[in-house]
Amino acid sequence: xxxxxxxxxxxxxxxxxxxxxxxxxxxxxxxxxxxxxxxxxxxxxxxxxxxxxxxxxxxxxxxxxxxxxxxxxxxxxxxxxxxxxxxxxxxxxxxxxxxxxxxxxxxxxxxxxxxxxxxxxxxxxxxxxxxxxxxxxxxxxxxxxxxxxxxxxxxxxxxxxxxxxxxxxxxxxxxxxxxxxxxxxxxxxxxxxxxxxxxxxxxxxxxxxxxxxxxxxxxxxxxxxxxxxxxxxxxxxxxxxxxxxxxxxxxxxxxxxxxxxxxxxxxxxxxxxxxxxxxxxxxxxxxxxxxxxxxxxxxxxxxxxxxxxxxxxxxxxxxxxxxxxxxxxxxxxxxxxxxxxxxxxxxxxxxxxxxxxxxxxxxxxxxxxxxxxxxxxxxxxxxxxxxxxxxxxxxxxxxxxxxxxxxxxxxxxxxxxxxxxxxxxxxxxxxxxxxxxxxxxxxxxxxxxxxxxx
Amino acid sequence: xxxxxxxxxxxxxxxxxxxxxxxxxxxxxxxxxxxxxxxxxxxxxxxxxxxxxxxxxxxxxxxxxxxxxxxxxxxxxxxxxxxxxxxxxxxxxxxxxxxxxxxxxxxxxxxxxxxxxxxxxxxxxxxxxxxxxxxxxxxxxxxxxxxxxxxxxxxxxxxxxxxxxxxxxxxxxxxxxxxxxxxxxxxxxxxxxxxxxxxxxxxxxxxxxxxxxxxxxxxxxxxxxxxxxxxxxxxxxxxxxxxxxxxxxxxxxxxxxxxxxxxxxxxxxxxxxxxxxxxxxxxxxxxxxxxxxxxxxxxxxxxxxxxxxxxxxxxxxxxxxxxxxxxxxxxxxxxxxxxxxxxxxxxxxxxxxxxxxxxxxxxxxxxxxxxxxxxxxxxxxxxxxxxxxxxxxxxxxxxxxxxxxxxxxxxxxxxxxxxxxxxxxxxxxxxxxxxxxxxxxxxxxxxxxxxxxx
Numbered sequence: 001x002x003x004x005x006x007x008x009x010x011x012x013x014x015x016x017x018x019x020x021x022x023x024x025x026x027x028x029x030x031x032x033x034x035x036x037x038x039x040x041x042x043x044x045x046x047x048x049x050x051x052x053x054x055x056x057x058x059x060x061x062x063x064x065x066x067x068x069x070x071x072x073x074x075x076x077x078x079x080x081x082x083x084x085x086x087x088x089x090x091x092x093x094x095x096x097x098x099x100x101x102x103x104x105x106x107x108x109x110x111x112x113x114x115x116x117x118x119x120x121x122x123x124x125x126x127x128x129x130x131x132x133x134x135x136x137x138x139x140x141x142x143x144x145x146x147x148x149x150x151x152x153x154x155x156x157x158x159x160x161x162x163x164x165x166x167x168x169x170x171x172x173x174x175x176x177x178x179x180x181x182x183x184x185x186x187x188x189x190x191x192x193x194x195x196x197x198x199x200x201x202x203x204x205x206x207x208x209x210x211x212x213x214x215x216x217x218x219x220x221x222x223x224x225x226x227x228x229x230x231x232x233x234x235x236x237x238x239x240x241x242x243x244x245x246x247x248x249x250x251x252x253x254x255x256x257x258x259x260x261x262x263x264x265x266x267x268x269x270x271x272x273x274x275x276x277x278x279x280x281x282x283x284x285x286x287x288x289x290x291x292x293x294x295x296x297x298x299x300x301x302x303x304x305x306x307x308x309x310x311x312x313x314x315x316x317x318x319x320x321x322x323x324x325x326x327x328x329x330x331x332x333x334x335x336x337x338x339x340x341x342x343x344x345x346x347x348x349x350x351x352x353x354x355x356x357x358x359x360x361x362x363x364x365x366x367x368x369x370x371x372x373x374x375x376x377x378x379x380x381x382x383x384x385x386x387x388x389x390x391x392x393x394x395x396x397x398x399x400x401x402x403x404x405x406x407x408x409x410x411x412x413x414x415x416x417x418x419x420x421x422x423x424x425x426x427x428x429x430x431x432x433x434x435x436x437x438x439x440x441x442x443x444x445x446x447x448x449x450x451x452x453x454x
Numbered sequence: 455x456x457x458x459x460x461x462x463x464x465x466x467x468x469x470x471x472x473x474x475x476x477x478x479x480x481x482x483x484x485x486x487x488x489x490x491x492x493x494x495x496x497x498x499x500x501x502x503x504x505x506x507x508x509x510x511x512x513x514x515x516x517x518x519x520x521x522x523x524x525x526x527x528x529x530x531x532x533x534x535x536x537x538x539x540x541x542x543x544x545x546x547x548x549x550x551x552x553x554x555x556x557x558x559x560x561x562x563x564x565x566x567x568x569x570x571x572x573x574x575x576x577x578x579x580x581x582x583x584x585x586x587x588x589x590x591x592x593x594x595x596x597x598x599x600x601x602x603x604x605x606x607x608x609x610x611x612x613x614x615x616x617x618x619x620x621x622x623x624x625x626x627x628x629x630x631x632x633x634x635x636x637x638x639x640x641x642x643x644x645x646x647x648x649x650x651x652x653x654x655x656x657x658x659x660x661x662x663x664x665x666x667x668x669x670x671x672x673x674x675x676x677x678x679x680x681x682x683x684x685x686x687x688x689x690x691x692x693x694x695x696x697x698x699x700x701x702x703x704x705x706x707x708x709x710x711x712x713x714x715x716x717x718x719x720x721x722x723x724x725x726x727x728x729x730x731x732x733x734x735x736x737x738x739x740x741x742x743x744x745x746x747x748x749x750x751x752x753x754x755x756x757x758x759x760x761x762x763x764x765x766x767x768x769x770x771x772x773x774x775x776x777x778x779x780x781x782x783x784x785x786x787x788x789x790x791x792x793x794x795x796x797x798x799x800x801x802x803x804x805x806x807x808x809x810x811x812x813x814x815x816x817x818x819x820x821x822x823x824x825x826x827x828x829x830x831x832x833x834x835x836x837x838x839x840x841x842x843x844x845x846x847x848x849x850x851x852x853x854x855x856x857x858x859x860x861x862x863x864x865x866x867x868x869x870x871x872x873x874x875x876x877x878x879x880x881x882x883x884x885x886x887x888x889x890x891x892x893x894x895x896x897x898x899x900x901x902x903x904x905x906x907x908x
Binding site: 340343 | 780882883
């Protein structure tokens with residue numbers, strides 16, 4: 001049995017739905033299907049999830065939402081019309097869009113989550129309806145019965161409950177089960193969403209819990225590339241890589257696959273196959289255990305992200321004091337702010353954050369608390385901090401990997417703000433100026449992959 | 455006014471004392487003198503401080519100490535004889551050696567400290583006696599009136615009390631004030647020692663507190679060298695460097711100057727001049743503010759130390775969890791163990807310790823606590839971890855510094871365990887196998903300093 005997840009662009013229009021149905025029909029093992037919300041398409045410049053977020057905002061602010069409701073209905077209507085779905089069947093979808101503001105919500109947080117989740121929720125129902133209309137055995141599965149999330153600040157999987165339910169979930173031969181991705185329910189029955197792009201996570205949880213043979217992830221590219229195709233023309237495709245390599249790459253900006261979605265796949269040792277909905281016969285990229293996914297080359301991929309910021313602290317004898325970093329971490333924990341990395345010198349400490357994980361007010365409060373409780377000699381805030389991550393199982397214990405990476409940077413005149421290697425054996429993390437990040441990635445890529453490029 | 459400190463080898467024999475007295479007589483500004491304990495000499499293979507530690511141990515274990523007492527007396531006697539010091543004056547020194555076991559000690563900790571401190575204590579008294587005998591105005595100053603230390607686990611300076619006392623300390627023209635280095639007194643009047651080599655710290659505190667124009671540090675080398683002379687023949691001498699450069703170098707093994715001794719000099723902005731007792735006219739090495747001590751070359755020095763150990767932890771989504779590192783630091787704080795560095799990947803964390811700061815039992819307890827409270831997927835202890843530190847104000851914002859450092863390592867076939875750059879702008883820290891550390895230092899040195907070497 002395969003769990004097969006389709007991304008937003010794969011489910012954006014009736015034509016794309018048709019491709020998805022063909023892909024499903026090609027392989028009777030594709031029994032568990034996970035849907036995203038309809039993404040962008042030529043005639044639809046806005047993603048359904050963004051429309052739903054706007055819809056929620058209009059409701060909260062008590063503004064007119066009729067235009068947004070109309071836009072939303074148009075998206076699902078276009079798909080239904082493509083398959084000539086009978087109006088009486090499809091009406092329930094449209095009703096749910098109208099009914100969204102009528103429910104009771106404990107707080108705006110739950111309102112927002114419920115609105116946002118409906119992109120996937122309705123798309124899964126629609127796909128099930130279309131398959132049924134085509135005479136296939138297809139069941140829409142509401143994740144309500146599967147728990148899926150605890151209700152923390154950051155929604156996390158309720159592992160025990162979820163995997164117990166999934167262990168009892170019966171899959172009948174010849175039937176397809178259509179799950180909406182991206183969200184689950186908490187103990188009070190409220191919808192809670194994973195982070196954006198979280199349909200990948202739903203798919204991985206199902207793949208693990210239902211003990212799938214493969215977790216197929218259909219998107220709109222032929223493979224995961226060794227470098228961002230926006231930066232390099234016709235980049236080298238990665239045919240296979242290890243779970244860890246994928247995690248490191250997706251952490252630093254490889255958006256093809258959600259970094260949190262790897263964990264359930266690792267836990268269940270389910271191989272992942274990233275494939276293209278528009279070219280389903282292409283082999284795509286395989287992601288699995290390191291021993292079965294030997295690297296094709298020294299470096300598997302180069303990722304980069306400028307979504308970081310950093311706080312620099314200096315105080316003499318900083319590293320002689322047992323409690324110094326402890327105090328800083330207590331301040332961060334008090335404000336609920338996670339940090340990414342913390343390289344330290346003997347009198348210096350840099351704390352690197354993901355911009356998404358803290359707001360302006362938190363930045364100010366953290367700095368005030370550090371000033372008061374720690375009184376550093378110097379404290380400086382860096383708004384922008386870019387990270388380049390060079391990832392490769394093949395670099396493990398390999399002498400000289402570093403030279404191949406830093407020499408092209410020197411030749412390109414790019415200065416290194418930070419180097420962090422050693423915690424992970426399969427990656428090297430570089431900090432560069434935001435203005436340099438694209439050039440840094442290109443310089444490293446062309447030095448490492450040049451032979452194959454020509 | 456200059457504060458002039460002499461190291462153990464500079465005060466090991468009568469002949470060396472003679473050199474010291476000549477150095478003092480050359481410059482009437484040398485009014486504040488700090489003594490070490492007599493160090494090793496051709497005819498004396500053991501340092502006086504080591505003899506005193508043995509003496510303390512014998513007393514604690516109730517063993518015969520007469521041989522040790524004899525050895526100790528011989529050391530001071532040899533110096534007194536060189537200057538034909540009258541016996542009745544010198545007798546007080548010998549009596550103090552005999553009397554050490556007769557005092558009351560609150561605990562063995564204080565016994566050990568008092569015994570160890572007497573190397574400097576007696577040497578300062580002896581130098582004052584010899585100068586007086588030569589008809590000079592010289593006063594021995596017992597740091598009792600100057601406080602100097604709080605009585606914590608790690609003796610630290612009682613800044614407020616000490617600098618207040620030093621501010622009131624009157625220096626009369628034509629008089630020399632001889633202070634013993636290495637120790638101070640706590641509020642109960644008990645002797646407490648700084649860490650080994652702590653006479654440098656005493657000198658720096660006096661230089662700051664008495665607002666000296668220069669802090670002269672006399673030792674047995676012509677200058678501080680860019681690399682350990684044990685590894686490289688005739689290495690390049692450093693003529694001047696910044697306080698920060700010295701701190702980073704002494705942290706990673708440059709033993710010429712104690713790393714904690716820089717702080718008071720920085721606070722008082724007192725320039726430090728490291729000079730050779732055996733060649734006092736050589737300019738030596740100047741250490742001062744960065745703006746007045748511009749680098750002579752890109753890299754100022756290369757230090758290395760194999761006195762580290764490391765704990766490696768792996769757990770998925772480690773860096774998404776706000777409290778993960780906090781918990782680890784709480785465990786370390788609970789066991790009173792400071793850490794040196796903590797490079798992190800997205801699922802990995804390496805904690806680097808100084809071997810001196812934790813014992814076997816603490817290592818086991820920390821690992822047990824981490825296992826119980828954090829349950830990492832993987833935990834591994836590395837007994838030996840060597841660090842190479844490349845230091846240079848000239849590397850700041852300089853493109854390509856890295857290439858010059860890692861290329862010779864690749865050519866020498868040396869693999870990098872860790873790279874940490876970015877917290878400090880003036881240094882790059884590399885982790886290498888202990889077996890590789892000497893070769894790594896040599897390879898980098900010859901690549902960077904080769905032109906000057908030939």
